[in-house]
Amino acid sequence: MNIEMIEAAAARLDGVARRTPLLSSPFLDEIAGRRVLIKPECLQHTGSFKFRGGYNSVAAIDPETRARGVIAYSSGNHAQGAALGARLHGVPAVIVMPQDAPAIKLANTAALGAEVVTYDRVGGESREAIGEALATERGLTLIRPYDHPEVIAGQGTTGLEIAAQATEHGVTEADVLVCCGGGGLTSGIALALEAKAPGLKVRPVEPEGFDDVKRSLASGQVVTNNTQTGSLCDAVLTPAPGELTFPIMQRLCGPGMAVTDEDALRAMAEAFNRLKIVAEPGGAVALAAALYHAAEVEGDAVIVVVSGGNVDPAVFQRALAGFSD
Structure with missing residues (x-):
């Protein structure tokens, strides 16, 4: 992995992916006790940053191989990103998803033209085994959700966008809080900032009880979560950091x-009421860290990635119901 791969991905995505802005709110600055700049990838195609990696991975496959189709496994956001990437290239897509994934993610993936194959995550079925078996059987190219070079790129x-936009906002040193599952987004942003904005330091953020990346970084070796x-925060529930990403x-x-x-949930409500954006729980954990764990953040400014907005209505209603001025 290197900056050249990320710049090549940017060229493929130019005119295809949305260049999401950096947003701010004085209300959020007051809660956090510092300047907060929010990168709303919930406004990206398919409602999450995953479109970037999904499209780039399909685009990077040689045309003859790509024509046979692609396969991915995901709880929903990578599923939609890969499905739309395949659709835009006119090739088949098979997506392996847990049967207990949010209904909106299952429905949207199918609506994008993908064949959805469900599995019993709670019962212990392996999405990796199912995906690899189908890839071999049908001659499909497997696009892993985070441990894939072109996904990371x-x-x-x-x-790259954060580096340029932070400069425009006069921010050259800050923590950059990133919602983290397997680490594809976190490691990709870290590589880009190393090359383009070394004063910006990436900090992965996870749900309590599923903080395998936090614990792995602290121990110096990969550790796993006991449950999935x-x-x-389904979007960022993974067993362990990736072999490439860690x-x-x-x-x-x-x-x-x-x-x-x-x-x-509190951060989701603040994002909606103060910024008018919709975040899903897993996409809001970085904002939650900036707002409610400010003592763990350094500097006069913090940059936050809201990574996705594919939330079931009932969960979103629960978040808004708890909001109070």
């Missing part, structure tokens, strides 16, 4: 942070 284009269910995060990232589901 695509996600890294978010970091039990949090509202060494990058270990080299470039600051200490990890963890927030509760309730923190995430």
